[in-house]
Amino acid sequence: MATPKESLRRRASRIRRSLKKVANGRPRLSVHRSSKNIYAQVIDDEAGRTLASASSLEPSLRKELKTGADVAAAQAVGKLVAERAKEAGVTDVVFDRGAFIYHGRVKAVADSAREAGLNF
Template sequence: MSKQTVATARRKARVRRSIKAVANGRARLSVHRTGKQIYVQVIDDAKGLTLASASTLDKDIRGDIKSGANVVAATQIGKLIAERALKAGVKEVVFDRGSYRYHGRVKALAEAAREGGLSF
């Protein structure tokens, strides 16, 4: 493994460990981004189930966005995941940014999810 891969894995594990310590039974809003897309899931770690998910590859969103790798797309995905999570009965989550900084697309997604009705 390269030095960068090891550092990324350690950062992700550190964030996940701190999130699980403060979760108190809340579901986890997990974000994954690539150079072209952004994906988000609401996960119940106690049961090991994905309660809701959304990505820029969803047919509902795909026609509306120009690119899946920008702040506009992340904002729409944040609103969509909030809507789907509320429909699944989840109102409170803990935000898992993974190994990504809380900046740009990740920040836009989180703010849109908060505006959509999720609290974290």
């Protein structure tokens, strides 16, 4: 029987495998959430580079957020990563939710990134 950590890793790799089929060279917006923070980064898999990133640990966000583990923090991170991606010249991405279901904080990151100008 697989451990919970192995199950998460397998689920994330299954999602990424299906994303590579539909990406058509677009970078992916990868989201990771922990119990205390949320992280997002735009990754170019062909070059193996991170083009833009944001997290609830950044000093500018920590001052204005009550906690890094709520929907408000996720919305702020989504907006910030979208702004940084646009500065890097990225407008079209594929959304990589990893092993997490598309609900709550993960959905808040996606929605705020869309509102800030990313297309996916």
